[in-house]
Amino acid sequence: MQSDESLLSPSADAISPVIDRKFIDSIISLQHPGNPDLLERIIDKYINDFGCLCSGMLLALDEGDINSIRLMAHSLKSGSAILGLTSLAESCKKLEALARNNSTDGAAELLEQMKKDFVEVQNILHTFKSRNHEA
Amino acid sequence: MSRYQDTFSGKVLIVDDELIVRILAGEALAQAGFQVRTIDDGSQVAALLGEFVPDIILLDVVMPGLDGYATCAELRRSEPGADIPVLMMTGFDDLESLQSAYQAGATDFITKPIHWQGLPYRVQYIIRSSQAYKELKTNKILLSQAQRLAGIGSWQWHLSNDTFLWSEELYQIFIIDRQEDDRTSHSFFRFIHPLDQVLVKSAIEAAVAGKTNLSIDHRVILPTGTELNVHTEAVLEFDGDGLPCKMLGIVQDITERKRAEEQISYMAYYDTLTRLPNRQLFNDRLTQALRRSERAGEKLAVLFIDLDDFKLINDSHGHRVGDLMLEEVARRLEEETRANDTLARLGGDEFTILLHDVKSEENVLLVAQKHLHNLQAAYQLDNKQLFISASIGVALYPDHGDTVEVLVKSADVAMYQAKEKGKNHIEFFTEELYSKASERLSLQGDLRRALEQEEFVLHYQPRINLLTGCWSGVEALVRWQHPERGLLLPLTFIHLAEETGLIMPLGEWVLREACQQLHRWHDEGLNLARISVNVSPLQFRRQNILELVKSAVSNACLCSRALELEITESALMHDMAQSIATLQRLQHLGVNISIDDFGTGYSSLSHLRTLPINILKIDRSFLRTAHESADDAQILSSIIAMAQSLNLAIVAEGVECAEHEALLHQQHCREAQGFFYARPMPADELTCLLRDGNHSFEPVASRSGGDSQQPCSLPAGDTNLSGDGPQPVCLQVPGRPLACQGRRFCATATVWPPSPPLQQKSGKDGTAA
Numbered sequence: 007m008q009s010d011e012s013l014l015s016p017s018a019d020a021i022s023p024v025i026d027r028k029f030i031d032s033i034i035s036l037q038h039p040g041n042p043d044l045l046e047r048i049i050d051k052y053i054n055d056f057g058c059l060c061s062g063m064l065l066a067l068d069e070g071d072i073n074s075i076r077l078m079a080h081s082l083k084s085g086s087a088i089l090g091l092t093s094l095a096e097s098c099k100k101l102e103a104l105a106r107n108n109s110t111d112g113a114a115e116l117l118e119q120m121k122k123d124f125v126e127v128q129n130i131l132h133t134f135k136s137r138n139h140e141a
Numbered sequence: 142m143s144r145y146q147d148t149f150s151g152k153v154l155i156v157d158d159e160l161i162v163r164i165l166a167g168e169a170l171a172q173a174g175f176q177v178r179t180i181d182d183g184s185q186v187a188a189l190l191g192e193f194v195p196d197i198i199l200l201d202v203v204m205p206g207l208d209g210y211a212t213c214a215e216l217r218r219s220e221p222g223a224d225i226p227v228l229m230m231t232g233f234d235d236l237e238s239l240q241s242a243y244q245a246g247a248t249d250f251i252t253k254p255i256h257w258q259g260l261p262y263r264v265q266y267i268i269r270s271s272q273a274y275k276e277l278k279t280n281k282i283l284l285s286q287a288q289r290l291a292g293i294g295s296w297q298w299h300l301s302n303d304t305f306l307w308s309e310e311l312y313q314i315f316i317i318d319r320q321e322d323d324r325t326s327h328s329f330f331r332f333i334h335p336l337d338q339v340l341v342k343s344a345i346e347a348a349v350a351g352k353t354n355l356s357i358d359h360r361v362i363l364p365t366g367t368e369l370n371v372h373t374e375a376v377l378e379f380d381g382d383g384l385p386c387k388m389l390g391i392v393q394d395i396t397e398r399k400r401a402e403e404q405i406s407y408m409a410y411y412d413t414l415t416r417l418p419n420r421q422l423f424n425d426r427l428t429q430a431l432r433r434s435e436r437a438g439e440k441l442a443v444l445f446i447d448l449d450d451f452k453l454i455n456d457s458h459g460h461r462v463g464d465l466m467l468e469e470v471a472r473r474l475e476e477e478t479r480a481n482d483t484l485a486r487l488g489g490d491e492f493t494i495l496l497h498d499v500k501s502e503e504n505v506l507l508v509a510q511k512h513l514h515n516l517q518a519a520y521q522l523d524n525k526q527l528f529i530s531a532s533i534g535v536a537l538y539p540d541h542g543d544t545v546e547v548l549v550k551s552a553d554v555a556m557y558q559a560k561e562k563g564k565n566h567i568e569f570f571t572e573e574l575y576s577k578a579s580e581r582l583s584l585q586g587d588l589r590r591a592l593e594q595e596e597f598v599l600h601y602q603p604r605i606n607l608l609t610g611c612w613s614g615v616e617a618l619v620r621w622q623h624p625e626r627g628l629l630l631p632l633t634f635i636h637l638a639e640e641t642g643l644i645m646p647l648g649e650w651v652l653r654e655a656c657q658q659l660h661r662w663h664d665e666g667l668n669l670a671r672i673s674v675n676v677s678p679l680q681f682r683r684q685n686i687l688e689l690v691k692s693a694v695s696n697a698c699l700c701s702r703a704l705e706l707e708i709t710e711s712a713l714m715h716d717m718a719q720s721i722a723t724l725q726r727l728q729h730l731g732v733n734i735s736i737d738d739f740g741t742g743y744s745s746l747s748h749l750r751t752l753p754i755n756i757l758k759i760d761r762s763f764l765r766t767a768h769e770s771a772d773d774a775q776i777l778s779s780i781i782a783m784a785q786s787l788n789l790a791i792v793a794e795g796v797e798c799a800e801h802e803a804l805l806h807q808q809h810c811r812e813a814q815g816f817f818y819a820r821p822m823p824a825d826e827l828t829c830l831l832r833d834g835n836h837s838f839e840p841v842a843s844r845s846g847g848d849s850q851q852p853c854s855l856p857a858g859d860t861n862l863s864g865d866g867p868q869p870v871c872l873q874v875p876g877r878p879l880a881c882q883g884r885r886f887c888a889t890a891t892v893w894p895p896s897p898p899l900q901q902k903s904g905k906d907g908t909a910a
Contacts, residue, residue: 032257036168044168048161055161080203083232085161087254 024127029090030134037138045138049131052085056124060117063101067113075113076105089131093123149174149261151268152193156180156212157201157230165257166199173261183212190221196268198227200247202238210245217246226271228264230255285310292394298326299387300349305329314371314394316363334360334368341373349385352377358395370399412486414464415471423485427495427545430483434538440499441538444509445552446474448516449530449564451490456714458525465522466529473515477508493549499537502569509533509567517565530565532556541570554578585637587623592646596622599654600821604673604792604814607805613812614671614705617655618821619647639679648680649689656697656704658824663699667831673705673735678712682719687726694730701731705756709737713752724753735792740780749787757784761795761815768800781808 030045037044059082066074083098097120104113153175155166163179171177178193180186184207186198198216202209209229216222226248231238242250249267251260288294294311298304305326312319315332322328333341337359348355355375360368375390410422418426427443434441448470455463467490474492478484483495494512499505513531520527534556542548551570554577559568568574591597601615621629638644652674659672680686694701706727713720713736724734735756736749740763749757759780767773784791793805796815805813822830 029254033165036165036172036257038172041168044164048164051161051164077203077205080232081159084159084253087232088161088165090254 024091024093024123025130026090026092029088033089034138043139046135048089049135052089053128053131055085056082060121060124063113063117067110067117070110072105072108072110075110076102079105091123091127094120094127097123145173145261147262147265149265151196151265152176152178153197153199153264154178154180154186154189154193154195155199156183156186156204156209157199158182158204159201162201162230162253162255166255166260169257169260170264173265175261175264183207183209183215186212186216186222187219190219194221195225197264197271198225199251199264200227200229202229202231202242210241213242213245213247224271224275226267228267289313293391295389295391296329297387297389298329301386311392314369314392315361316365318364332361332363334362336360345375345388348375348377349388352379352385355388355390369394370396412488415468415486417471417475417492418483418485420485420487423483423487423493423495424545424549426483426485427548430495430497431538431543431545434497435543439497440540441548442496442499442505443536443538443548443552444494444496444505444512445534445536445549445556446492446494446512446531447533447556447560448490449532449560451529453711454527454529456711458523458527462523462525462527466520466527469520469522470516470529470531473518474512477511477515493552502537505535505537506567506569509535513565513567532559532564533567534559534570535567536570550578551575581637584634585641588634588637588641588643591621591623592643592650596624597647597650598622598823599651599658600823601658601672601827602814602821603819603827604812605818606812607802608811612669614673615669615827616673616675616707616814616821617651617658618675619651635677639677642679644677644679645683648677649693651675652689653693653696656693656699659703660697660699661824662828662831665828667828669831671703671705671733673707673733675707675737676712678709678715681708681712681723682715686723687730690727690730690732694732702733705733705735707735707737707758710739710741710748714748717748717751721752728753728755738794740776746783749783749789754789756790756792758792758794759810764793764795764797764801764804764815768804774804777804778808781810785809 033045033048059078063075063078066072066078079098079102083095083102086095086098097116101113101116104110104116149170153170155163155170155177157163157166157179158181160181163181167177167179178189178195180189181204183200183204200209200213204212207215213227213229216225216227227246229239229242229247229250230253231242231250232253239250248271249263251263288308288310292314294314295308296311297306303325305324305328307315307317307322307329311317312322317328317332330338330342341357341359344355344357347353354377355373358370358372361371362368372393372395373390374393375388377385378387378389380386410419410425411417412419427441430441433439451463451466454466467486470490471484471486471492474484474494478494479496481497485493485495487493494508496505496508513533516529516531520529534552534554536542536548536551536555538548541551551574554574555568555570557578558574559566562568598620600618600620602618603612604614604616605611606613619631619635621634623629635644638647655672655674659669662669676686690701690704690706694704713724727734733756734754735758736752736754737758738760739757740760757780759777763773763777763780767777781791790812791810793801793810793813794815796802796805796813796817798817801815802813802817819830
């Protein structure tokens with residue numbers, strides 16, 4: 007399951023606190039000639055989802071719609087975990103737990119942190135995308 | 142292009158609201174070889190199952206709308222979904238929700254993020270184990286059904302701690318309340334029949350001690366009190382030291398089988414009609430009784446009881462009434478039979494009684510008389526009052542034999558003698574009877590040989606037309622030229638031939654030979670119009686008589702009109718409808734049918750009207766007394782008048798003297814046969830007589846010039862297969878008999894003035910017609 011594609015294994019990525027490379031590798035290993043851009047599709051979908059979900063959660067926070075926050079946090083957590091985006095997934099988990107406890111205390115801060123993390127993550131994801139494309 | 146060496150197959154449904162999960166899980170599984178469908182909403186699952194029934198469902202827990210638990214619970218309630226394994230996909234931090242997942246009916250769970258490369262293995266494993274579980278479940282149901290059908294239950298007995306476990310089926314067979322089962326062997330043993338406890342326990346002990354299997358039939362008593370017969374079969378399991386540690390057993394309910402076996406054994410030893418012991422059981426009892434009596438020095442008696450003319454009851458009232466009578470006879474015999482004696486029905490109307498500890502012949506006679514007396518009383522059967530008698534033969538042990546075979550045979554022989562003495566009679570066995578019986582036996586052997594060796598011959602007796610004095614035909618009569626005993630008449634062997642079935646080939650030979658002989662006479666220019674042949678009842682009923690007659694007649698190049706078949710009335714009574722059909726076919730061929738021995742059987746007018754027949758032959762017994770008794774003469778005249786009114790020809794048998802002839806003439810009887818005219822004679826003698834009669838017969842012969850033997854002094858002549866008397870002595874004198882017969886014939890015609898037609902006959906010189 008561990009990818010043996012050395013092109014995609016920059017040692018610097020492996021130690022990044024925001025991303026766990028082996029999840030990306032796992033997705034890459036599902037690719038085959040009939041479906042070479044799987045990783046790109048997943049990353050695009052995630053980036054798109056993030057934008058929607060993040061603004062959705064901010065809106066829900068304004069409106070006090072805690073259940074929507076919970077569902078969206080759960081959804082974003084799932085996608086983040088799949089791509090190995092450790093810190094984002096951890097934030098989503100906290101947000102979801104808050105919502106489950108019917109609370110929004112610290113939710114705005116968490117969302118702010120997530121946005122910051124995303125900026126960094128987005129760059130890395132774009133790098134993976136283009137590398138994958140070139141490969 | 143699969144990267145997996147293993148082959149995966151199966152249909153997978155992925156339900157997740159996350160597109161990313163659907164894409165990746167779907168990709169992972171499709172690559173492995175699964176057929177994958179994905180949907181994003183739990184509420185769509187039910188509808189999808191109508192067209193796509195997956196082998197496994199991957200179900201996300203947290204979904205907007207219907208969540209994973211609700212979807213799973215709903216799935217379990219549906220028909221196709223109940224048995225589909227569900228793999229719940231839960232978040233890595235959702236472990237607390239696992240309990241909810243299992244409660245909803247989930248089969249297994251997998252945590253997100255999913256290890257994509259490992260997913261196909263996980264899915265395949267669940268599909269396989271689920272299928273194995275399904276097969277196991279099906280097999281268990283099948284096994285359980287099979288066991289229930291076969292009435293089989295099983296148990297396990299752990300010998301070390303006396304734990305005794307029952308299968309579900311065993312609970313059902315023994316109708317056990319689970320609460321009462323203390324799971325020790327005690328609860329098993331208390332069901333075993335008290336009388337079989339020791340048997341079963343010692344069999345188990347022996348099996349454990351000898352390290353062998355157990356196989357035993359025994360009874361159990363159910364809590365309801367019902368007794369069952371069961372078969373127990375058990376094997377031992379051994380521990381590491383080779384010591385028995387466990388016994389595995391099955392118990393099969395064999396109550397029905399036992400019952401069937403008993404029924405079969407009953408049928409093998411008892412007569413189904415009367416429920417009396419049959420021949421087999423009687424022989425067994427007699428064998429045992431002989432052993433005991435030998436030791437104790439006691440006497441035994443065997444009574445052989447045969448109903449007199451029982452066949453008449455069957456023939457005239459049908460087999461149903463016949464059976465009713467047999468049942469009643471059995472009941473009456475049983476009434477007078479002591480409990481320790483054995484009454485049996487050997488078959489048909491034959492019964493036997495074994496009397497134990499016989500003190501004297503007088504005692505036996507008294508018992509037999511009592512039975513005869515009881516049997517004579519009127520029978521009310523089917524709204525009819527009927528009567529019957531019996532003949533009883535008695536054989537004693539040790540006086541008349543010391544084996545089953547000899548004693549029964551001796552009693553049978555004695556019974557036969559009782560019949561001969563006029564029926565309704567008791568006869569004890571004697572040595573003389575024995576020699577008679579053994580003579581019969583040796584005759585039986587000879588009879589078989591006689592057919593092969595062609596020892597049978599035919600004699601012919603002319604039939605006279607009383608108006609013209611001409612011969613209207615001849616009757617063929619069978620004789621046995623026995624190499625040691627000389628010429629034997631049918632009386633001595635026909636009954637035996639009927640008993641042994643040899644009557645069939647014998648009857649066929651008689652018919653063919655008679656036809657051939659008539660043909661030979663025709664060839665010689667001797668003009669005999671007709672030949673009559675006796676047909677035995679058995680032959681008439683069993684053989685294809687029609688084909689036989691056709692073949693005999695055509696082989697002899699005869700016209701069927703030249704053949705007459707003589708059949709006794711009782712032979713026709715057996716199955717009237719069948720008889721009528723056969724007679725009609727025979728008549729259609731042109732064959733003449735005569736009723737033989739008329740007046741000795743039923744002589745039923747209604748039967749005569751329905752039977753397609755041509756001729757009545759009046760039995761000799763009527764003529765014998767008619768010229769002495771006015772009553773008998775009246776009967777004779779009535780029979781003749783009746784026959785005439787039915788358009789039947791009449792032939793009188795046994796005409797032995799001029800008085801007989803005169804009487805017949807008076808009654809306008811047209812045809813007759815008897816010693817007065819001619820005795821039965823071999824074909825060549827008859828040929829000579831015919832020739833002489835044609836060419837050299839002297840019409841007026843002096844009676845005093847004839848031989849000294851008077852016709853009237855001759856014993857009764859024979860006119861059928863079984864009614865023969867001894868032969869006249871003059872047979873033995875070559876040359877004489879022809880003249881003798883001719884003269885006698887002629888003399889009758891001349892010395893009887895009152896009859897003008899007969900006087901005319903003298904002019905024709907007895908020429909054969």
